[in-house]
Amino acid sequence: MLYLALRMARHRIAALLAIACATLGGATFITGIGVLGESGLRSHAPISRLAQADVVVSAPQTYQPKGDLPIALPERARVPGDLVGRLARLPGVTAAIGDVSFPAAVIDRRGAPVPAGDPRAAGHGWSSTGLVDRGRVTGAAPAGPREVALDERTAAAAGVTPGGRVPVVAAGHRATYRVSAVVGSTRPGVFFAESTAARLAGQGGGRGRVDLVALRVAPGSRESVIAAARDLARERGLVVSTGAARGDVEAPDAMAGRSVLPLLASSLAGVTLLVVGFIVAGALAVSIGAQKRDLALMRAVGATPKQIRRLTAAQAGLVAIASLVPGVPLGYVLAEQFRRLLVSAGMLPSSLPLTFSPLPAVAAALLLIAVVQASAWCAAIRASRMPATEAVAESRSEPRHPSTRRAFAGFLLIVGAAVLSAGPLLARSQAGAAVTALAGILATVGLALAGPVLVSRVGQGLARRLPRGVSAPSWLAVANSRGYALRVAGAVTTLAMAVVFTLTYGLTQTTVLKATSADVDAGTRAQLTMTAPGLGGLPDDLPAAVRAAPGVRAAAPVTTTTVIWSYRMLGDVETDSHSALVLTPAAASVLDLGLRDGSLAHLTGDTVAVDAGAARARKVSTGDTVSLVLGDGAPVSAKVVATYSRGLGFGPVALSRDLAAGHTTTGLDQSMLIRTDGSETARRGLAGLAAARPGLVVDAGNAPDTGDGVPPELWINVAVLAVLLGYLLLGIANKLIASTVQRRHEIAALQLIGATPRQIRSMMRREATLICVLALGTGLLLSAVPLALLAVAFLDRPWPAGPIWLAPAVAAVVAGIAYLTMEIPTRRALRVPPAQALTRA
Secondary structure, three states: OHHHHHHHHOOOHHHHHHHHHHHHHHHHHHHHHHHHHHHHHHOOOOOOHHHHOOEEEEOOOEEOOOOOOOEEOOOOOOEEOOHHHHHHOOOOEEEEEEEOOEOEEEEOOOOOEEOOOOHHHOEEEHHHHHHOOOOOEEEOOOOOOOEEEEEHHHHHHHOOOOOOEEEEEEOOEEEEEEEEEEEOOOOOOEEEOHHHHHHHHHHHOOOOEEOEEEEEEOOOOHHHHHHHHHHHHHHHOOEEEOHHHHHHHHOHHHHHHHOHHHHHHHHHHHHHHHHHHHHHHHHHHHHHHHOHHHHHHHHHOOOOHHHHHHHHHHHHHHHHHHHHHHHHHHHHHHHHHHHHHHHHOOOOOOOOOOOOOOHHHHHHHHHHHHHHHHHHHHHHHHHHHOOHHHHHHHOOOOOOOOOHHHHHHHHHHHHHHHHHOOHHHHOOOHHHHHHHHHHHHHHHHHHHHHHHHHHHHHHHHHHHHOOOOOOHHHHHHHHHHHHOHHHHHHHHHHHHHHHHHHHHHHHHHHHHHHHHHHHHHHHEOOOEEEEOOOOOOOOOOHHHHHHOOOOEEEEEEEEEEEEEEEEEEOOEEEEEEEEEEEEOHHHHHOEOOOEEEEOHHHOOOOEEEEEHHHHHHOOOOOOOEEEEEOOOOOEEEEEEEEEEOOHHHHOOEEEEHHHHOOOOOOOOOOEEEEEEOOOHHHHHHHHHHHHHOOOOEEEOOOOOOOOOOOOOHHHHHHHHHHHHHHHHHHHHHHHHHHHHHOOHHHHHHHHHOOOOHHHHHHHHHHHHHHHHHHHHHHHHHHHHHHHHHHHHHHHOOOOOOOOOOHHHHHHHHHHHHHHHHHHHHHHHHHOOOHHHHHHHO
16 A cells, blocks of 8 residues: 555655645644643753752642643742751751841942842842852851842942942832941842841741742762651652753742743644644645546546545655654644743743643654554545445546535534624633634634535535626636535635634634723823832832822832632633732722722721632622632632623732732732822922932833733734744645646646636636635625624624725635636646646646
């Protein structure tokens, strides 16, 4: 069979080229997505501060729901301080360092913060110098509450030497410190006396606790120390990290960013696999259709149905394997480019590398070969089962009556896609909107099944309405659509797929973006936002100073964190991770969340406000108590004091500041929303306040960083849409070209009975017009229902938001592909003498 497959492939290059392009693109996409998914599970952040530690003991930075992937916790979870002494007494441990980190920034002589690493975690106790590559220390360790040690680079930038004084903003408090020492280290840091560091770290809820315990061990004792540390950590539910895993402990926020990768890979995999499977199956149908005569003759000389199916599967498998050779390496290149896109969008830390292994390549190869084999088997099943004489008779034509069972299945799938389109009506969220594009693609698959019956009916209708004096090319075009319904339906379906995919996928993003922006704009009453990125958070005395400024009517701090909410859905426990606002009762003066019930004035103590849609789905109302897990893994129970409608822009949960206290990494507010009287006096007064205090930034933008408003995932989806659309259009063009090339004998026969080249070109153009009209009509119709339901759910109107040029552009591209993929092969076929073309056929 392998020999026959190779011999037959030599004469069907155009059809097999369509399979090669489809599998090449499929291998690239699937490998790239696999690399992203694997990196989300196995990648580690680079080791920086903890490079000198042999073993690190810390609290777990993941939450493990039952039967699901672990969820990364972005806020630092701390460990009891008494653990340091117990670990220090283990045999083989030469040093046990209880490391604490808190916001700290040194102010230079010009009143600007000196960059010293991440200002959110630049402050440490003196013992943490044991974790850095400490060289010569000039001076003595800080001992008093107003003494500090700096690294060489920070001290030089601040213009101070041992014995000098320097302003430092630590944990939101500004004070002047005496520089007791300068540490010769390449790692930046601001080091305080142990008691001072413990007090400052306690501002974030870490009083009596440390971030982690780093151990340095004697040579040859590493394994025994690790075993003893794990026994001790197991008693308290802690984690022992060694090797590359130390980087995860050092940067929990980077690991939270890593958790985006498996979610993103899984969301892209569904649509990508559908598109790849659609293109590969279409290309195989064209390829096997080109060999119908050969397969029929083989049946006539005694080949069994099983041998026919094995032959077609072997032929397709050889092409797929050959395409995997360049496709898999391109997938790794695509994954790295995608990582850069994620970094530029702020969804992934720049320090987090991808993990490259053979697993994505193996998975892509197995998956694609399975798809190719299954598609080849299905495409050849009719030809292999037909009696030999009937197979020969049908090798130059199609069945007179398309399968009604297939059409019925297709119509059922279209109806099911319409039902699925109602998802946004049930959940006005990113998850609800995600089903729109999926529903459109499923409807297109239904069209592929029902297409032959639809095209046949349309052809019959056109044939009955043709005037008597119609031209020969028009008559032939309509006759071909009726007599070759399978071929025409294949072209219509592939082009309709491009229409549906572009409109549903693209307009879903723009509609969600429009609704999200509308929520944020309508819900933000403040005109200005004040932040302190160089200080790691806002100073604690800033709210009073801002409210005292002239023209300021209201000001309230706003912070974001993460919450994990488990609930019952259809009898199963579902667990979701959400970005959540941290608000005070004063937030009602700067934010209008669209309250449905309750009041933000009650956001004190252990209380939350929730989105009305999320509350309805989870059967929660005002006054109920919900169980949440905060960003550091701490379980809490909170009373619902309000529900609101603008959850798309502001997130599904808002926590009281009291509830989140002690459960965020810095313990400081991230930003402050300020509502003024709109006067220039107020603006100048706030600008003067920011200039007088180091590190403050006033932004004229009035939208808070909610974590859910205008998410960067939308732009990532648009970029993926562009790449996938390019692959889809290339696959469609290859399929249509291969399908047209197969008609060389038909074109030659028309020439022999008197048709001129001009008439043949005119016939093909009319066929292209008919295909284009059917593809655009069905594509727009299949897109209309899911997009209308999406728009009703998100915008309260039946049409989506998006550029008005998108639909005309799609129509122009579809028309261009339909015309060029039929015109160019037709012109080439007309250059070959008819007799020679029939001999080749």
